[in-house]
């Protein structure tokens with residue numbers, strides 16, 4: 001079974017405006033409400049691509065119920081732990097440029113932490129766990145590392161889409177897939193990554209540490225894939241970016257969905273990049289037909 005884990009889910013309250021002026025009254029033209037949080041986005045995209053997952057993590061109160069109702073509606077199974085506190089609402093403003101205000105997380109007490117640890121401890125080597133998004137400040141700083149350790153012990157395959165300290169911690173474990181963007185990868189190695197060659201060079205260091213697949217997304221500049229055998233570059237399709245929220249999550253979803261459906265690594269990488277761009281080009285997350293349509297615009301070339 002494939003599980004996603006979102007420690008800090010959200011309702012994404014997306015508002016479109018002509019322009020956004022800080023310090024003034026702004027009126028939105030349109031507003032959308034989506035269940036959010038990186039792991040939840042991965043569950044939603046994978047479902048659309050024909051792969052079922054179970055969503056894990058913490059939710060609470062009516063904002064949490066909005067998420068479970070939405071996932072039920074989309075036939076996505078979930079086993080969330082109830083925090084008894086409001087799931088946050090993240091505000092996404094789409095004016096002349098995109099601005100985001102992400103809420104803090106709830107207080108997760110020791111019992112609630114242990115419940116998640118138990119869920120993860122019960123996974124087996126047949127399972128994949130996709131861990132994505134921020135860690136609420138009430139959780140120990142090494143919580144991602146604890147999860148990585150549990151997966152290593154059980155043999156469950158771990159996928160992580162994170163940054164900063166959490167990325168540094170999970171990269172010490174034998175992870176199935178890491179998908180930093182080029183800024184996050186640069187931050188990890190205290191450097192600036194501004195070319196595909198440099199992205200491949202630093203991704204290869206993660207592979208040396210034990211990660212099986214690394215994808216470095218570089219926004220509109222393309223994406224790089226590295227494993228022990230190959231280093232690939234994919235261009236991204238041309239189009240108008242309407243919404244970058246969830247684009248990175250869609251890359252993870254497309255790649256893992258591809259592998260699950262029996263595609264080759266190269267095809268799965270292409271599928272991931274197509275899913276990322278298909279999400280970037282529309283208001284909500286991508287639909288399968290949009291992903292398939294973009295595939296022919298993506299060319300894969302070798303970097304080694």
Ligand SMILES: Nc1ncnc2c1ncn2[C@@H]1O[C@H](COP(=O)(O)OP(=O)(O)OP(=O)(O)O)[C@@H](O)[C@H]1O
Pocket residue numbers: 180181182217218219220221222223236237238239241244245246247248249251272273274275276277278280
């Ligand atoms: N200008 C663009 N044109 C086409 N596709 C894009 C563009 N920007 C982003 N994408 C798509 O979105 C994917 C992820 O983008 P990015 O590298 O910004 O990841 P990220 O920072 O993890 O994303 P997120 O905004 O979801 O956090 C890219 O690999 C690509 O498929």
Ligand SMILES: O=P(O)(O)OC[C@@]1(O)O[C@H](CO)[C@@H](O)[C@@H]1O
Pocket residue numbers: 008010012035036037038041090102132133134135245246247248249
């Ligand atoms: O605060 P975090 O956990 O880093 O990010 C949360 C978030 O911005 O990420 C998703 C897009 O990737 C959104 O659905 C959600 O609002």
